[in-house]
Amino acid sequence: MTKTTIAVLDDWQDVASGVVDWSVLDPLGQVSFLHDYPADTATLAERLKDFEVICVMRERTLFDAALLSRLPNLKLLVTGGMRNAAIDLQAANKQGIVVCGTQSYKHAAPELTWALIMGATRNLVAEADSLRAGNWQIGLGGDLHGKTLGILGLGSIGKWIARYGQAFGMKVIAWSQNLTAEAAAESGVTRVSKRELFEQADVLSVHLVLSDRSRGLVDAEALGWMKPDAWLVNTSRGPIIDEAALIDTLQQRRIAGAALDVFDREPLPTDHPFRTLDNVLATPHIGYVTRNNYQMFFSQMIEDIQAWHAGAPIRVFS
Incomplete structure (x- = not known):
C-alpha cells in the first residue's frame, strides 16, 4: 500500500519534530519537515508538488488559488488555529482539498x-x-x-x-x-x-x-x-x-x-x-510561539490527519 506523503511546513525554528511524537503517523505515511521561508509561487509549487497532506503553521505561507492550482496531489491542508486568512478556502474547495484546523492555547x-x-x-x-x-x-x-x-x-x-x-x-x-x-x-x-x-x-x-x-x-x-x-x-x-x-x-x-x-x-x-x-x-511574531501552543497545534494536526485518513475528517473549515 502506497504511503501518504506528508509535509510539515514553516518549521523555521527546527522544533516541530521534537514537540510531539509524529511516529504515530508511520502506519499512514512519511512525514517531512521543511524549514524554508515562503517563496514565490513557482518555487513553492516545485517544493510542494509531491505532497498529499500539508501542515502549515498559522499564516506563514500563502496558499492562494495560484499556488493551489499547481499542487495536483494535495488532498488535505491542515493549519494551526481555526482561522487562516492565508488560505483561499474557495479555491481549495473547488479543487476538492479538505482544509482542517486546530484549537489554540489561549494565553x-x-x-x-x-x-x-x-x-x-x-x-x-x-x-x-x-x-x-x-x-x-x-x-x-x-x-x-x-x-x-x-x-x-x-x-x-x-x-x-x-x-x-x-x-x-x-x-x-x-x-x-x-x-x-x-x-x-x-x-x-x-x-x-x-x-x-x-x-x-x-x-x-x-x-x-x-x-x-x-x-x-x-x-x-x-x-x-x-x-x-x-x-x-x-x-x-x-x-x-x-x-x-x-x-x-x-x-x-x-x-x-x-x-x-x-x-x-x-x-x-x-x-x-x-x-x-x-x-x-x-519581536519576530512570537505571540503564539510557545511550547504549550505548539504541542496543541501539532498534536491536533496529527489527529486531523488520522481522522481524514479514516474517512471522517474533523475540525473542517467551511
Whole structure:
C-alpha cells in the first residue's frame, strides 16, 4: 500500500519534530519537515508538488488559488488555529482539498502582549544591554499604575489584556466597530469613540481580526490623535496599522514608540526601519510561539490527519 506523503511546513525554528511524537503517523505515511521561508509561487509549487497532506503553521505561507492550482496531489491542508486568512478556502474547495484546523492555547498571545508593554514602558532592552556592556542605569522607565490602557478590539484576547491592565491599576477603555457600552461594561471597561481611544490612551493595544474592514484602520489620522508620550502595541496583524504612516510617526517622534510582534511582510526584511528605530521594541511574531501552543497545534494536526485518513475528517473549515 502506497504511503501518504506528508509535509510539515514553516518549521523555521527546527522544533516541530521534537514537540510531539509524529511516529504515530508511520502506519499512514512519511512525514517531512521543511524549514524554508515562503517563496514565490513557482518555487513553492516545485517544493510542494509531491505532497498529499500539508501542515502549515498559522499564516506563514500563502496558499492562494495560484499556488493551489499547481499542487495536483494535495488532498488535505491542515493549519494551526481555526482561522487562516492565508488560505483561499474557495479555491481549495473547488479543487476538492479538505482544509482542517486546530484549537489554540489561549494565553500565549495575551502574555506576550503584556511582556511587550512592560518591556517598552520600562525600557528593559536598553537597560539590559547597558548592563551587559558594563554600564549601569541609562534612563527613566514609565509607570502603568494610574495610566489609561486603550484596547482596539475587545475580543477574547482584548479581554485578557483588560484584566491585566486592571490588575496593574490602569483605567481601561476600548473601541471597535461592533463594541457596545454594555459589552464593554461586562469586562469593567469603558466604551469610547475611536478618536477618544487614540487621544486618551497612554498605551494603545491592537486586538482586531484582520479583515477588509480593519485593514489600515490605524492610519495617519488616528496616529496623529495619540499623545506624544503614548505607546502603540500590536500583536494582532501588521496590516491593521498603516505601516508607512507608523514609520513616519516614529521617525518624527510624534509618539513615545511602538512595541510590535507582527508586520506587513514576514519575516521582516533585513533593512526594514523597524529593525533599527530606537523607539521600537520588535519581536519576530512570537505571540503564539510557545511550547504549550505548539504541542496543541501539532498534536491536533496529527489527529486531523488520522481522522481524514479514516474517512471522517474533523475540525473542517467551511
